[in-house]
Amino acid sequence: MSSVIRESFDQLHANENLIEETKQRLKEQRRLMEQGNQVPEESITSSSVKKTRKMPIFSTAAVAAACLIVGILLGSHFRIGNAGIAQSPVAYISIDVNPSIELCLDEKNTVICADAWNDDGKKILDCIDLKGKPCLDAVENLLNCQEFQPYLTDDCELNLTVIGSTEAHGRELEHLLQNCSAFRKHNGTTVLAGMDIYQEAHEHEMSFGKYLLYQQLHELDHSVTTEDCQHMTIKEIKDQICAHDSAHDNSHDSGNGNLHDNNNASSHDNSHDSANGNLHDSNNGSNHETEHHDSVQAVPQTEVPQKEVQHAEEQQHAEEQHYAEEQQHAEEQQHVEEQHYVEEQQHAEEQHYAEEQHYAEEQHHAEEQHYAEEQHYAEEQQHTEEQHHGDGHH
Amino acid sequence: MRSEADVEATIEQYADTVYRICICYLKNHSDCEDLFQTVFMKYMLYDGRFYSEEHKRAWLIRVTANACKDQLKTSFWKKREPLEVLADNSEYLTEQQEEVMEAVLGLPEKYRMVIYLFYYEGYSAVEIAEVLHKKENTVYSLLARGRKLLRTKLGGGTDE
Numbered sequence: 001m002s003s004v005i006r007e008s009f010d011q012l013h014a015n016e017n018l019i020e021e022t023k024q025r026l027k028e029q030r031r032l033m034e035q036g037n038q039v040p041e042e043s044i045t046s047s048s049v050k051k052t053r054k055m056p057i058f059s060t061a062a063v064a065a066a067c068l069i070v071g072i073l074l075g076s077h078f079r080i081g082n083a084g085i086a087q088s089p090v091a092y093i094s095i096d097v098n099p100s101i102e103l104c105l106d107e108k109n110t111v112i113c114a115d116a117w118n119d120d121g122k123k124i125l126d127c128i129d130l131k132g133k134p135c136l137d138a139v140e141n142l143l144n145c146q147e148f149q150p151y152l153t154d155d156c157e158l159n160l161t162v163i164g165s166t167e168a169h170g171r172e173l174e175h176l177l178q179n180c181s182a183f184r185k186h187n188g189t190t191v192l193a194g195m196d197i198y199q200e201a202h203e204h205e206m207s208f209g210k211y212l213l214y215q216q217l218h219e220l221d222h223s224v225t226t227e228d229c230q231h232m233t234i235k236e237i238k239d240q241i242c243a244h245d246s247a248h249d250n251s252h253d254s255g256n257g258n259l260h261d262n263n264n265a266s267s268h269d270n271s272h273d274s275a276n277g278n279l280h281d282s283n284n285g286s287n288h289e290t291e292h293h294d295s296v297q298a299v300p301q302t303e304v305p306q307k308e309v310q311h312a313e314e315q316q317h318a319e320e321q322h323y324a325e326e327q328q329h330a331e332e333q334q335h336v337e338e339q340h341y342v343e344e345q346q347h348a349e350e351q352h353y354a355e356e357q358h359y360a361e362e363q364h365h366a367e368e369q370h371y372a373e374e375q376h377y378a379e380e381q382q383h384t385e386e387q388h389h390g391d392g393h394h
Numbered sequence: 395m396r397s398e399a400d401v402e403a404t405i406e407q408y409a410d411t412v413y414r415i416c417i418c419y420l421k422n423h424s425d426c427e428d429l430f431q432t433v434f435m436k437y438m439l440y441d442g443r444f445y446s447e448e449h450k451r452a453w454l455i456r457v458t459a460n461a462c463k464d465q466l467k468t469s470f471w472k473k474r475e476p477l478e479v480l481a482d483n484s485e486y487l488t489e490q491q492e493e494v495m496e497a498v499l500g501l502p503e504k505y506r507m508v509i510y511l512f513y514y515e516g517y518s519a520v521e522i523a524e525v526l527h528k529k530e531n532t533v534y535s536l537l538a539r540g541r542k543l544l545r546t547k548l549g550g551g552t553d554e
Contacts, residue, residue: 005513008491014413022431
């Protein structure tokens, strides 16, 4: 093969013209350089090379510059993206009247997004920008904005549902909202909800505040669907819940469903409290406290014989006139409490339930005596321990 | 700067070598002419010492190869067909030689130069490695693969 290749290449010659031409050019070049003119190297290449060099090509510099620009753009884009991720919401507030609006909050309780879950809500959010505001300001602005006023009638139900990153955070937010002047003005109610409901509500295309109420209503009336609720105002839903409640209240049936019990319990609670002269007025503090009190009282109430309940109710009737004012007050509170209680009960763990029962029993029994017993017991223990110590020494 | 006599003698002596390497790389007569002049211009301006004639030859091959690569870089979009060269020289070539030239120039660039240096210039693999700044083993494998490609192209009819 090598011979063939050699022979083939042997046929290739630089032709004489080329050699002569080159010699001439080099001579010229030499003369120019000897005259002292430093000739740029390009001059030795002929026109065709120059032409090719001038033709537009992707110069490496241009490509590098383009890459850099793309890199910078991408980089900045991702940085913005990351900032967005860093600001992920940790808490949510659902504001429902008829407009259903949800606010997402970051850990500093600043609103990072506001979503409307019905047309009324969309109309309002179109006119007001809540992003970047502290949550209290945002709620205040929202409730005071002009677009919201038509919905805030005298008999409207303003429902604020809160999901905190933790239960403590939720309660903190609740307290914060209860201090909101617009919220007080319209007799709003706050409800604490768990994070699990958030996703579930959105699957049914409702704000979680409304969905919570739907769940309540659905427990009482299984014929109610999410579609029905989507078109109902909070007032309508609450009215329906109340209607079902009162229907059950009248029948006084015991041993019924858990949720119903709770509702009953809180309504009985009134009577019980009144009977004990334990006015709701005294519970005017935070809703949380009253709610806690309720839950303490409520559970054993189902265990109280019917007779006693009736008796309590009679007493309540008698006292109703005396405490008309207080009662009115109490009823308002009761609304809040009911919400709280039902919600709380839904999420209550069995252990919690047992604890409550235990705690309630303790209250029902003479507490002082119990304390005395405990003290006595403690003393005894101390005695025995001391004795043990003594024994040990001996 | 080298003397005029030196340059002219070198041109006479190495014109074919330089030209063939240019053809190997560029496959195009007009480009080769440009490069031919560039290479000898470089030689004229080069003040370094050559220790031997062999050294001078290797230097010229190296300079030509580099100049060719530069040229290919600046005009890489240009389509080069071996036939272009062959058409220019067809009057001198037999049918078989034309076939061989076509096969050699049709090889991918990396094999082309190695094959040329090995078969025509008679360099050993070690020398090629030195001239082309490649590893010795790389040259061996390039040679082997280039040879294999040539053989399939030429139908295996021509043995070493």
